[in-house]
Amino acid sequence: MPSLGADMEAGTLVEWLIQPGDEVHRGDVVAVVETQKGAIEIESFEAGDVSELLAQVGQTVPVGEPLARIGEETPEVSAVLPDPADTAPPYIPSLGPDVQKVSATPPRPTAVVAASPAARVAARHAGLKLSELRGSGPDGAVVLADVEIFAKNAASSKQATDGLSEMRKAVAAAMTRAKQEIPHFYVSHTIETQGLSEWLAARNKDRPPAERILLGAAIVKAAALAAQAVKSLNGHIVNGEFVPSSEINTGVAIALRGGGLVAPALLNADRMSLEEVMEGMRDLVTRARSGRLRSSELTSGTLTISSLGESGADSMTGVIFPPQVALLAVGAPQIRPWVDGEKVAPREVTNFVLSADHRVCDGRQASKFLTVLADKLSRPEEL
DSSP states (O other), X not given: OOOOSTTOOEEEEEEEOOOTTOEEOTTOEEEEEEETTEEEEEEOSSOEEEEEEOSOTTOXXXXXXXXXXXXXXXXXXXXXXXXXXXXXXXXXXXXSSOOOOOOSSOOOOOOOOOBOHHHHHHHHHHTOOGGGSOOXXXXXXXXXXXXXXXXXXXXXXXXXXXXXXHHHHHHHHHHHHHHHHSOEEEEEEEEEOHHHHHHHXXXXXXXXXXXXXXXXXXHHHHHHHHHHHXXXXXXXXXXXXXXXXXXXXXXXXXXXXXXXXXXXXXTTGGGSOHHHHHHHHHHHHHHHHTTOEEHHHHHOOSXXXXXXXXXXXXXXXXXXXXXXXXXXXXXXXXXXXXXXXXEEEEEEEEEEEEEEETTTOOHHHHHHHHHHHXXXXXXXXXX
């Protein structure tokens, strides 16, 4: 069972996507695990033939315990995270409250109702039995819409509220720990984004809504390029030491429907085109809100970006996701008086606040990051 959060102790297996005898490769999705923030697709970090499934659907498995066995001579190694020396440790907030330890005697197998992982999670949170629902999916499988309709008709809002309360507690606990253990300092910079917004508007003019590039995508790409210039802000604290990352994987904070957030990573964002960044962000949002994120997306982020969107408050200060060392908070663009040479004119500006870990950098590096960011945003045609 992989660790998907600093305070995660266990996860519940909701679906196997492999069977004994199947051949798996590194990176294959092999199982779906339920956490406080949704159903997460677990990828294998081993390759070979599946010889045995050690965990049963519905079983709560402690972090680090084997889920399956790959290869006849390889003892209980599949579907767990690789050695910390080979990959970055997880960084997102705790994904659940205290969980029940697994009994030494495995639970009796029960009939499994065909249902999507998102439907299983929603049903569990609403206190519903899948066997009570009539599925509208393929071959009668229960899908998320079936659960939502049933829950609404049954007026099961109390169960949903309780689940949200637990998520809020978990996020609060993780952020409290981050503030206590990470020596935060903050540097802010107001950047004119009028030219960038005008450039995007011209580029999006003849595009359908589904293909338009939003301001957030340009900021993610520019931040990834700024991280190339200031490597001390892109990496992790591992065993008390800073380990810079050779990749730039920007975590994108996503608000979940009903409350709470996750920050899956957009891998190698610095190498993507703006179109690819925008497409990747749309994909992450869709899967985050339907409970279909992958474990690698939740454990590989090297720098997180949290945005208020294109409307709302003009400033926000964020808390760093451990073991990362920086978080960029982006306010909503505002029209403000702006000095341009000897003239003052109304211009669109955006406020950026960088939260940084004082153990690995100081104000000079943080200031350089924001200066490079401003330069990249002023030349959007080069993004």
